Amino acid sequence: MTSPTLDTATMTDKELDDIYAFAVQLGKDAGKMLLDVTQLRIAGGNTDQECQGFTEKESAVDIVTKTDEDVEAFVKTSIFQRYPSHNFIGEETYSKSTTPTTSTYLIPSSPSSQPTWCVDPLDGTVNYTHLFPMFCVSIAVVIAGEPVIGVIYAPFLNQLFTACRGRGAWLNETQRLPLVRNNIPPMPADAPRGCVFACEWGKDRDDREGGNLRRKVDSFLMMAAAGEGKGDRRGKGGMVHGVRSLGSATMDLAYVAMGAFDIWWEGGCWEWDVAAGIALLREAGGLVTTANPPQDPETAAIKDVGLGSRLYLAIRPAGPSETESGRQGQERTVREVWRRVQELDYTRPGA
Amino acid sequence: MTSPTLDTATMTDKELDDIYAFAVQLGKDAGKMLLDVTQLRIAGGNTDQECQGFTEKESAVDIVTKTDEDVEAFVKTSIFQRYPSHNFIGEETYSKSTTPTTSTYLIPSSPSSQPTWCVDPLDGTVNYTHLFPMFCVSIAVVIAGEPVIGVIYAPFLNQLFTACRGRGAWLNETQRLPLVRNNIPPMPADAPRGCVFACEWGKDRDDREGGNLRRKVDSFLMMAAAGEGKGDRRGKGGMVHGVRSLGSATMDLAYVAMGAFDIWWEGGCWEWDVAAGIALLREAGGLVTTANPPQDPETAAIKDVGLGSRLYLAIRPAGPSETESGRQGQERTVREVWRRVQELDYTRPGA
Known part of the structure; x- marks a missing residue:
């Protein structure tokens, strides 16, 4: 290499x-x-x-x-x-x-x-x-x-x-990086359970139905809630191991590359917020794709995100388990996140 | 001293x-x-x-x-x-x-x-x-x-x-500590606006109406949302400067003592989670009272919290402004938080 x-x-x-x-x-x-x-x-x-x-x-x-x-x-x-x-x-x-x-x-x-x-x-x-x-x-x-x-x-x-x-x-x-390199841990078999989930509240605090703030918080709650509940979460609660917000997209990505955060999900970033972090994470073996669930989240091809996306979902470097490759575990985790998060509304000016 | x-x-x-x-x-x-x-x-x-x-x-x-x-x-x-x-x-x-x-x-x-x-x-x-x-x-x-x-x-x-x-x-x-000691900054005049708000999702993820998870998340959202909204936040949105979750009550308290976090609000901690942090924060000039709003949040005396409380609201060290003492600014901030957060349900076993 x-x-x-x-x-x-x-x-x-x-x-x-x-x-x-x-x-x-x-x-x-x-x-x-x-x-x-x-x-x-x-x-x-x-x-x-x-x-x-x-x-x-x-x-x-x-x-x-x-x-x-x-x-x-x-x-x-x-x-x-x-x-x-x-x-x-x-x-x-x-x-x-x-x-x-x-x-x-x-x-x-x-x-x-x-x-x-x-x-x-x-x-x-x-x-x-x-x-x-x-x-x-x-x-x-x-x-x-x-x-x-x-x-x-x-x-x-x-x-x-x-x-x-x-x-x-x-x-x-x-x-x-990642810090644990000899036998890099696979993604948990029941991810997002067992995962540390990083997310940010950001600056868009407009408190209205269908707005990004409510969509974000509903997504955070869906990732955090226990799976057994039958309320708004419809039994889909992700029961992640922890929810973290640091107030820096770049530091979030750095800790995903380190292996400390398993999942980072965010919308609204610009190129300079993420370009260095994406270079770091990809070189460490992580995956970065889009935050917004596609029409067919179970089967859609999982593409590397473009720098202009403004919508990001990052998964830490992962080793193979007995039943799947590291990449397969990362892609499985992406689909499990997509099942639980809402679509965010961020476009580019002029686009 | x-x-x-x-x-x-x-x-x-x-x-x-x-x-x-x-x-x-x-x-x-x-x-x-x-x-x-x-x-x-x-x-x-x-x-x-x-x-x-x-x-x-x-x-x-x-x-x-x-x-x-x-x-x-x-x-x-x-x-x-x-x-x-x-x-x-x-x-x-x-x-x-x-x-x-x-x-x-x-x-x-x-x-x-x-x-x-x-x-x-x-x-x-x-x-x-x-x-x-x-x-x-x-x-x-x-x-x-x-x-x-x-x-x-x-x-x-x-x-x-x-x-x-x-x-x-x-x-x-x-x-x-706090880091800025010469003219310690007063609490913002429109706190919680301008404040960094630290909170934790914790382990209690039971997803039910009236449960601690929903009460917490509703409180987080009330602190984060813009004040102009007319939805569920009824115009009370706190529009804090940032929301942070580190996954450690002790580190949260340390950063409040440092002056980096303005407000920390949490329920469910035990004595060992907070005792050292409270010693640190009080010695730095911070205030620690109860997380749960009293019956009369506008006028209730603001008491130092007891170690057995399990409910904590911490405010950073604050200097005087032209119109109030540091303590007055801290107490004003406590009341503004109490206006926005829900009561959490944590008791002591045996109590």
């Missing part, structure tokens, strides 16, 4: 290794910027001029917005200095765009395109505002529409996740 | 300092035991004899149960060697008790009683089983019914939380 064939006609292994090493260093540097601001906020109220204005939670949102922009500018500038021909898409750049660039796909998928860097300078913004440690920088390199390199750095947790196609997925550059 | 008066007639500051130092070292040692087993599980499948049996997730539950028991035995033995006259209550010891010792209060509250060590050798058991880093050992010393010392160590995160009455609350022994 050390000499993979990339879906690009022109890139050599050496070139890819160089880009990967550069991306890892960039992730470390950007994460340090996030941590430095955190330290300034903690030290707020000192006489030091640099700490001025970091004394009140009221202003935390402004500090965070500025940090977000500063880190993206640093990452973008660094990339264009090193790779002037590459493409760049970042959360802040995208949000600020005044022209309607929001076509269906933000990232060129032609094999002959130059690589696209897809960057979230700060994922878990609410966590960062409140100084809850689950925040990170997320950097992906997408080649021919596929996320090939992923770098995720959560500096407050001192957790660095890195992956490059054919080079493995790693925690802190020394611990290969 | 360095020479507090304890509610015990006989203990000197020096004696308390000694117990505190012993508890901190015990927490570090116990946490290392948890981490060592994690490393063995990660290394599973090696030829090393010690790693045998650590190869399949199937057996993870058994490994975890054994680790839980081993760590509690180590902690208990260490305490009784050093302090033979003290009392001890631990999760494993309690669960195994064959006699109905489950009277209303497990912990002596008389001022003349010897200190009681209240220990959860492993909080976040499901997380530990799945190798999600949010697990910890939790050690409290309770004097005259009050948790006076709290030690929480999450070894996979390298986060050690320690507190002793009058000595402050600390992260990793160097960073005083």
Whole structure:
């Protein structure tokens, strides 16, 4: 697996290794910027001029917005200095765009395109505002529409996740993922029972019948409830082992790659929220498909999700059991999730 | 604040300092035991004899149960060697008790009683089983019914939380809590809006009308929903800034003490789940009262919760605003939570 064939006609292994090493260093540097601001906020109220204005939670949102922009500018500038021909898409750049660039796909998928860097300078913004440690920088390199390199750095947790196609997925550059690698555990025979289910409440809190909030919460409840009930759950309760919400799609994906979360189900993300996490998870052996159940959930082909989907269902790396392959166990779990969740309504502007 | 008066007639500051130092070292040692087993599980499948049996997730539950028991035995033995006259209550010891010792209060509250060590050798058991880093050992010393010392160590995160009455609350022994201390932020003027709300789905998944699961989820939704809605939320939606579920009551409390979570609301915990966290949070300046709304939520006195309550509502440390004290802001937030949550049905066996 050390000499993979990339879906690009022109890139050599050496070139890819160089880009990967550069991306890892960039992730470390950007994460340090996030941590430095955190330290300034903690030290707020000192006489030091640099700490001025970091004394009140009221202003935390402004500090965070500025940090977000500063880190993206640093990452973008660094990339264009090193790779002037590459493409760049970042959360802040995208949000600020005044022209309607929001076509269906933000990232060129032609094999002959130059690589696209897809960057979230700060994922878990609410966590960062409140100084809850689950925040990170997320950097992906997408080649021919596929996320090939992923770098995720959560500096407050001192957790660095890195992956490059054919080079493995790693925690802190020394611990290969998933964590349990010798005999990777199969998916539980009665999944989603026995699974840790990660999901997020998100920002869409419109409280109306048929809205995404109600659909989400009904799906969470269907996954959590005991199977014996005869109420609204109609005996379909998933009785998952645990339900977790961290407030960061990127960290969710990293923990699925680690093997700690078995299932992550979410709608509404953008490319920069998930590109690095998908690169990491796929390299670790996980599966990522669409969150929304198809017409025929029992038989539909389970396709790898496209980066522009906004709807994601991720399953951890899985080994074989006595009766099925790892992939078969993952696909069985996908169908069991699809049986229990509702369709979410997220489209792309312009699509 | 360095020479507090304890509610015990006989203990000197020096004696308390000694117990505190012993508890901190015990927490570090116990946490290392948890981490060592994690490393063995990660290394599973090696030829090393010690790693045998650590190869399949199937057996993870058994490994975890054994680790839980081993760590509690180590902690208990260490305490009784050093302090033979003290009392001890631990999760494993309690669960195994064959006699109905489950009277209303497990912990002596008389001022003349010897200190009681209240220990959860492993909080976040499901997380530990799945190798999600949010697990910890939790050690409290309770004097005259009050948790006076709290030690929480999450070894996979390298986060050690320690507190002793009058000595402050600390992260990793160097960073005083809450993290933002110079001008501690007041509670938001429109709390729970702007707040991070921590809650747990727990193990009680019985899917029936009026059951705890539905009451919890309805409460979560009420806290999360936008206020404008006119549906089931009747315009009361709390529109919190974020909803988080970590799968560990102890870690939730630690992050409230840190100031990262603004509100934690939970029912069903036992003394060992919360004793150390309450010691930590109170020393940091937080408030802990009951989860269940009283008859007159707008005017009821807001009492500090007793350790035997099983129902907890915690609010982070808060500074004053221009119009109210920190405590007033916390109490206002308590009432706003009570307006939105349902009564949970948890009693004590024997009570």
